[in-house]
Amino acid sequence: MTVRRGIFLSGVAMLCAWTLVPIWLVALGAVGGRDVVNAWPKTFFPSSTSLATLRAFLDVQGVWSATLVSVEVALLCMAFSLLLGAPAGYALARYNFRGATTYRLLILLTRAFPVGILALPLAVTFIHLGLYDRPLGVALIHTALALPFAVLVSASLFQAIPREFEEAAWVFGCSRLRAFLRVVLPLALPGVAAIAIFAFVISWNEVFAAAVLTVRHRTLTAYLLTVLAESPLHVQFAGGFVLIVPSVVFIFLVRKHLFAMWGIANR
Amino acid sequence: MADILIDSIAKTFGHTVALERVDLRIADGEFLALLGPSGCGKTTLLRIIAGLETQSSGRVLIGGRDISGLPPRRRGLAMVFQNYAVFPHMTVRDNVAFGLRMTGADAARMARQVESAAALLQIGPYLDRYPGQLSGGQRQRVAVARALAVEPAVLLMDEPLSNLDALLRLEMRAELKSVLRAAGTTTIYVTHDQTEAMGLSDRIAVLHAGRIEQIGTPADIYDHPATMFVGGFVGSPPMNFLSLPRHGGVVQLGALTLPAPSAEKLVLGIRGEDLQECAADSGFPFVVQVAEPMGSHILLTGLAFEHRLRVVAPADRQPTSGEVMHFRPLPGRIRWMDAATGVAIATAAA
Numbered sequence: 362m363t364v365r366r367g368i369f370l371s372g373v374a375m376l377c378a379w380t381l382v383p384i385w386l387v388a389l390g391a392v393g394g395r396d397v398v399n400a401w402p403k404t405f406f407p408s409s410t411s412l413a414t415l416r417a418f419l420d421v422q423g424v425w426s427a428t429l430v431s432v433e434v435a436l437l438c439m440a441f442s443l444l445l446g447a448p449a450g451y452a453l454a455r456y457n458f459r460g461a462t463t464y465r466l467l468i469l470l471t472r473a474f475p476v477g478i479l480a481l482p483l484a485v486t487f488i489h490l491g492l493y494d495r496p497l498g499v500a501l502i503h504t505a506l507a508l509p510f511a512v513l514v515s516a517s518l519f520q521a522i523p524r525e526f527e528e529a530a531w532v533f534g535c536s537r538l539r540a541f542l543r544v545v546l547p548l549a550l551p552g553v554a555a556i557a558i559f560a561f562v563i564s565w566n567e568v569f570a571a572a573v574l575t576v577r578h579r580t581l582t583a584y585l586l587t588v589l590a591e592s593p594l595h596v597q598f599a600g601g602f603v604l605i606v607p608s609v610v611f612i613f614l615v616r617k618h619l620f621a622m623w624g625i626a627n628r
Numbered sequence: 629m630a631d632i633l634i635d636s637i638a639k640t641f642g643h644t645v646a647l648e649r650v651d652l653r654i655a656d657g658e659f660l661a662l663l664g665p666s667g668c669g670k671t672t673l674l675r676i677i678a679g680l681e682t683q684s685s686g687r688v689l690i691g692g693r694d695i696s697g698l699p700p701r702r703r704g705l706a707m708v709f710q711n712y713a714v715f716p717h718m719t720v721r722d723n724v725a726f727g728l729r730m731t732g733a734d735a736a737r738m739a740r741q742v743e744s745a746a747a748l749l750q751i752g753p754y755l756d757r758y759p760g761q762l763s764g765g766q767r768q769r770v771a772v773a774r775a776l777a778v779e780p781a782v783l784l785m786d787e788p789l790s791n792l793d794a795l796l797r798l799e800m801r802a803e804l805k806s807v808l809r810a811a812g813t814t815t816i817y818v819t820h821d822q823t824e825a826m827g828l829s830d831r832i833a834v835l836h837a838g839r840i841e842q843i844g845t846p847a848d849i850y851d852h853p854a855t856m857f858v859g860g861f862v863g864s865p866p867m868n869f870l871s872l873p874r875h876g877g878v879v880q881l882g883a884l885t886l887p888a889p890s891a892e893k894l895v896l897g898i899r900g901e902d903l904q905e906c907a908a909d910s911g912f913p914f915v916v917q918v919a920e921p922m923g924s925h926i927l928l929t930g931l932a933f934e935h936r937l938r939v940v941a942p943a944d945r946q947p948t949s950g951e952v953m954h955f956r957p958l959p960g961r962i963r964w965m966d967a968a969t970g971v972a973i974a975t976a977a978a
């Protein structure tokens with residue numbers, strides 16, 4: 362019993378370390394300044410910390426506007442993924458239509474083409490359509506990346522909600538849309554939140570498409586790619602830290618919805 | 629008026645026939661049970677009436693109004709689902725009020741009807757809880773209260789008690805009967821449990837393989853099964869069937885000579901409690917295999933004429949396995965069936 366518990370706890374510790382140590386090291390580099398970054402052996406607890414590097418990084422020309430672009434793109438990507446993915450997932454879960462299985466596979470296939478191959482034709486097309494160098498264009502590409510996940514996860518999400526709930530809502534006076542909004546959506550909310558987070562994080566972290574499809578209105582990642590390449594190491598750490606923080610905060614804020622199961626652990 | 633007319637409803641799923649032209653008329657305020665084994669089409673019929681399934685042909689009229697093409701919400705009915713389908717993200721109060729809220733009832737009426745439905749089903753103390761905090765029986769009550777709160781003209785129930793344990797089921801059955809009688813709602817109740825159907829309903833429609841085998845009062849169905857299927861499905865133990873040869877207008881049952889109706893091959897149907905122990909020269913022999921004491925009576929399973937027979941004997945009788953007893957049918961309790969078609973043969977007081 363105690364041995365199993367020990368194995369369990371060390372597993373937990375390893376998983377925590379796996380995610381936390383790199384973040385900690387990045388944070389250390391970000392607040393420790395040039396000396397800590399270059400020091401060897403590394404210390405886990407720096408003697409002196411300062412926010413000077415971070416402040417200096419945030420003062421770099423264009424960081425704030427790039428952050429704004431990143432947020433805009435990520436929110437758009439999130440909205441598109443939900444608006445397109447949830448109905449598709451609902452259809453997969455509830456309706457029997459010809460080719461449903463093929464459709465499921467085809468959705469996954471959209472991830473089969475590397476963005477690298479698509480980059481040039483995409484850029485040309487986007488210029489023609491007037492989407493080039495605009496957050497909307499980048500958001501569309503990010504949506505394409507996040508959509509397979511959104512569709513498949515929402516399909517299994519809706520599948521897990523008994524049909525009887527919806528039928529009961531219909532019988533008791535709901536139209537199909539109203540039944541979805543009043544009964545299915547609230548029950549699916551934790552999963553929907555997970556889809557939203559995932560879409561947000563995919564978009565926030567994506568570099569390549571964002572770098573290819575923008576020139577002046579870069580997302581933070583694309584912007585940092587160009588700026589940080591020429592910066593000293595501790596500024597790079599500060600940039601990395603700034604990139605990590607929003608995802609972590611966002612996940613932290615909605616974690617309740619991720620774990621909440623109605624009837625078991627609500628509120 | 630909320631009488632229901634089911635007018636030659638048929639339903640096929642691909643090549644499978646689920647319902648084969650069903651006609652049924654249910655009077656206003658009547659309690660009708662749709663009884664049958666699983667897969668007989670009873671739930672499909674209920675879902676067609678509710679509008680959750682679309683019929684292949686035929687129509688459904690409630691109070692003279694054709695509702696066949698209407699969505700469920702416009703049919704003016706309420707339903708209790710097999711797994712209750714109580715919304716887990718709403719309090720009991722919101723669940724019970726759901727139907728009223730969706731139809732835009734004002735707050736005063738909503739509060740009044742929720743209170744009365746809750747009082748009727750004794751869930752008043754739980755109104756502010758979530759369904760997750762309730763037991764199965766309590767959730768069942770919430771589902772019924774939700775259906776009754778809208779004061780529906782027609783109430784549909786799909787095996788509402790099948791998820792409850794035996795004791796609770798008995799209790800809920802009695803309660804349902806009194807509640808629904810008080811409400812006076814026209815009710816269609818789907819079940820595969822014949823004791824439920826017998827105990828609750830004004831009339832029973834026995835379904836088999838997509839067809840209605842027989843419609844009648846519980847006593848009628850029990851005493852005069854229209855087919856061998858009905859006799860074998862309704863009643864516990866089921867009706868006994870003995871296929872016997874017919875010679876010159878009579879059938880020989882041990883020492884008894886019974887006048888028999890004319891048919892190619894005859895089957896004699898007799899209920900286990902309609903057999904009476906008698907002397908060897910006035911009945912037929914029965915070899916006891918198993919005796920199961922039930923408290924109020926004893927259930928004997930054995931062989932007669934190479935047929936398995938079940939007999940309900942008085943509790944004081946304690947036969948041993950292998951013992952030969954003699955029985956004779958009570959007068960007027962024999963039902964003759966045509967062996968080829970399985971249909972009962974009408975006899976003038978056999």
